[in-house]
Amino acid sequence: MPPLTDLPLPPPAATALDLIGRTPMLELTGFDTGPCRLFVKLESANPGGSIKDRIARSMIEAAEKDGSLKPGGTIVEATAGNTGLGLAQVGLLKGYKLLLVVPDKMAREKIQHLRAMGVDVRITRSDVGKGHPEYYQDMAQAIAAKLNNAVYINQFSNPANPKAHETTTGPEILEQMEGDVDAVVVGVGSGGTLTGLGRFFAKASPKTKMVLADPVGSILAPLVERGEKVEPGSWVVEGIGEDFIPDNCDLDLVAKAYEISDTESIATARLLLTKAGILAGSSSGTLLAGALRYCRDQTEPKRVVTLVCDTGSRYLSKVYNDSWVAEQGLVDRELHGDLRDLIARTPGDAVTVGPDDTLLTAYNRMRQADVSQLPVIDDGRLIGLIDESDLLEAVEDRRQDARFRQPVSTAMTAKLHTLQAAEQLDSLLPIFERDEVAIVMEGKEFLGLITRIDLINYLRKAA
Numbered sequence: 001m002p003p004l005t006d007l008p009l010p011p012p013a014a015t016a017l018d019l020i021g022r023t024p025m026l027e028l029t030g031f032d033t034g035p036c037r038l039f040v041k042l043e044s045a046n047p048g049g050s051i052k053d054r055i056a057r058s059m060i061e062a063a064e065k066d067g068s069l070k071p072g073g074t075i076v077e078a079t080a081g082n083t084g085l086g087l088a089q090v091g092l093l094k095g096y097k098l099l100l101v102v103p104d105k106m107a108r109e110k111i112q113h114l115r116a117m118g119v120d121v122r123i124t125r126s127d128v129g130k131g132h133p134e135y136y137q138d139m140a141q142a143i144a145a146k147l148n149n150a151v152y153i154n155q156f157s158n159p160a161n162p163k164a165h166e167t168t169t170g171p172e173i174l175e176q177m178e179g180d181v182d183a184v185v186v187g188v189g190s191g192g193t194l195t196g197l198g199r200f201f202a203k204a205s206p207k208t209k210m211v212l213a214d215p216v217g218s219i220l221a222p223l224v225e226r227g228e229k230v231e232p233g234s235w236v237v238e239g240i241g242e243d244f245i246p247d248n249c250d251l252d253l254v255a256k257a258y259e260i261s262d263t264e265s266i267a268t269a270r271l272l273l274t275k276a277g278i279l280a281g282s283s284s285g286t287l288l289a290g291a292l293r294y295c296r297d298q299t300e301p302k303r304v305v306t307l308v309c310d311t312g313s314r315y316l317s318k319v320y321n322d323s324w325v326a327e328q329g330l331v332d333r334e335l336h337g338d339l340r341d342l343i344a345r346t347p348g349d350a351v352t353v354g355p356d357d358t359l360l361t362a363y364n365r366m367r368q369a370d371v372s373q374l375p376v377i378d379d380g381r382l383i384g385l386i387d388e389s390d391l392l393e394a395v396e397d398r399r400q401d402a403r404f405r406q407p408v409s410t411a412m413t414a415k416l417h418t419l420q421a422a423e424q425l426d427s428l429l430p431i432f433e434r435d436e437v438a439i440v441m442e443g444k445e446f447l448g449l450i451t452r453i454d455l456i457n458y459l460r461k462a463a
Contacts, residue, residue, distance in 0.1 A: 010453060016047040017093060017162045020057055021168050025176040025305075030275050034293035036164065036182075039172060040288070042306050044280060048089035049082075050310035051169070055192055056086030058164035059153050061092065068308045074099055074150040078140035079112030080189060080239040082310050082387050083155050087115045099142040099150075103451035115302075129232065136226040142396040155190040157247040165196025172195075173305055174204055182302035183255075185211040185291040187240030187283050187309070188220055191249025197252030211259040213290025213306075215265065220249075223259035236318075236328055237282040239309065258290040264287055269312065269319055279312035282319050327457050338421050339428075339440050342458045345446035350448055352377045352407050359394060360404035362386055362411075373437050375446065376412045382446035384412035385439065420446055428455055 013019050023045045024326055029036045043051035063069035074097040074425065075087055077182065084100040098119040103126035104113065114121050120142070125134045133139065137156065144152035147152050155161050174181060184201065186193045194210060201208040214221035217233030217240030233241035262324050269285025271279045280288075291306040325331050327344045351369040353362045355378050362374055366388070373387035388410055394411035395403040418439045419427055428450060431438045438450040 015093060015408060017057060017090060019047045021046070021088075022172065025173075026276070026278070028231075028276055031271075031292060031342040032296060033246070033292065034305050035300060036297055038291055038295055039177065039303070039305045040276075040278070041169075041176070041307050042278070043309055044278075044284075044311040048086045048281045049314070050086060050281075051193065051307060051312075052082040052086035053089055054086075054164040054168055055158075055161045055190075056161040057157060059155065059158050060087065060090050062098075062160035062163075063151055063153065063163070068151045069096070070149055071095065072149065074144075075146035075153055076140050076147070076150050077101070077153045077155065079155070081106045081114070081314070082239055083112065083115055083190070084119065084121075087153065097261055099140075099143060099147075100380045101143065103136050103138045105236065107315050107318050107319060113314070127234070149234070150308070155192065155248070159248075161192035161248050162196035162199065163412060165193050166200045167196075169193070169203070170197045170200030174201075175305060175306065176204060179207045180303055181205055181295075181305055183209045183294060183304045185213055185294060185304065185306040186288055187213050187287050187290075188242060188246075188249050189240045189283075190217075191246040193307070194253060195248055195250045198250060201401040203251070204438075209255040210253045211290060211294050212251075213240075213260055214257055215286045216259050216261045216287055218242055219258075220245070220251065221257040221259045224251055224254045225259075234450035236330070237265050237286050238315075239283045240286060247436060250395050256294065258289055258293050260286045260289045262313060262328070265361060266319055266325060266330045267279040268292070270314075270337070272308075273312065273320075273434065279320075280308045281310040281312050281315050284308045284310065284312075285319070304449050327454070328400075329457075336421070339419060339423060339425075339438075339450065340421050340442075342425075342428075342449060342450045342454050344442060344454050346459070352373060352437050355383060357408050358404060358413060359391060359406050359408060362408050363391060363404060364380045366391075373449065373451075375439075375449065376408055377446070381444075382416070382439070384414045385437070387437070403434070425455075453460060 005159050024042045033406055033436045046053040056096050069374055075091050076099045079100045085242050100119055100121045104123050105126040124136050124139050128135050144150045159430040184197055188194050198210045215235035215237045219230055219232050222228040222230045258272055266283040268289040269280050287306045291304055295304055304456045323344055351365050353374045353376055355376055358376050374386035375382055390411045416439055421440055428438050432452055440447045
């Protein structure tokens with residue numbers, strides 16, 4: 001390979017739309033790929049940060065061409081976030097308004113990104129299925145029907161979705177792989193990637209197999225592998241997995257399917273960062289886990305491609321947040337059969353404050369960690385607790401210039417009601433009824449805090 005400085009650089013682009021596609025390909029080394037070579041196409045390099053930029057441009061241009069999208073119109077869509085971001089990336093540059101209906105399990109970074117672009121974001125339930133009025137697709141379609149000069153873009157049925165991958169993503173992969181691709185591993189959200197790539201490779205490279213990586217809880221992999229119709233479950237991975245078969249999803253193109261748990265998906269996404277330096281989203285973890293399984297199942301050398309669907313910068317509060325991963329039960333953790341199993345933040349990763357720290361320090365740590373109370377630790381010992389009520393009471397009557405300079409010791413609660421780790425779950429209820437947080441000890445050693453949401457998370461996982 002010539003030195004980087006000798007490689008020609010592309011000329012300046014006239015618009016961000018010109019930067020969609022032609023994304024780089026990277027061979028992964030240092031992973032257990034069996035006899036195979038594994039490559040990832042970095043769709044996170046698109047200007048909107050995901051593979052969905054491709055279908056956004058394709059669907060908007062198709063709607064312009066057929067006259068359903070008129071100047072000054074509103075684009076309405078149901079999305080897990082990335083299609084919405086792609087539509088905003090393309091649509092706003094073309095002068096359209098965006099209204100997006102998003103399920104409430106989506107990462108906050110996606111919502112913040114969309115709202116920063118001026119998009120009207122409507123958040124709805126993620127625990128209901130197709131046919132329910134609050135299901136995100138049904139809700140988006142109903143909203144679009146009531147608006148003037150609006151189009152429901154409908155990635156799940158729009159033929160311009162798979163066409164984008166058939167005409168751009170597929171040819172790029174084949175060119176970058178010098179015409180030699182044995183398998184491509186994809187996920188299914190709307191089905192456009194699978195169907196578009198499957199159609200392209202069926203014509204251009206018939207030996208190339210389409211492999212599905214699907215979250216556990218989705219109905220798709222059981223259909224492919226066992227012909228089994230299952231009740232949909234729930235999963236935390238965003239953007240892929242379905243509780244129905246989208247019109248754009250041609251499962252007949254799939255040669256092999258793998259069911260990937262949330263735990264494996266998250267762990268694999270984090271492994272991609274530490275071993276390859278690629279910050280990818282949760283669905284990319286699912287795809288990479290499926291690709292690694294496929295590679296290790298082979299007995300002969302194969303050249304396998306999968307996708308980094310989007311950037312992991314949209315999941316810093318989730319996939320790359322140790323506390324969130326632990327709260328979701330997505331990490332191997334020793335279970336004790338007592339209150340310790342409910343503690344989200346152990347002493348080693350708990351956010352704490354010292355008695356001599358200022359109230360400003362306490363406030364900043366609460367905000368940064370998104371918690372409403374902090375243990376006060378002095379020389380390794382728990383001596384108090386400070387929460388939002390303590391903080392407010394301490395600062396509201398002080399002069400403005402002195403409010404947050406006070407030490408934590410002046411505002412903290414020193415009279416603590418504690419529980420021992422071996423106590424039963426029922427012992428939490430009186431604590432919560434007093435609007436307190438449970439402080440869990442083992443003898444005199446502080447183990448951590450349990451809040452109402454920690455108990456709710458525990459009960460949800462046990463259900």
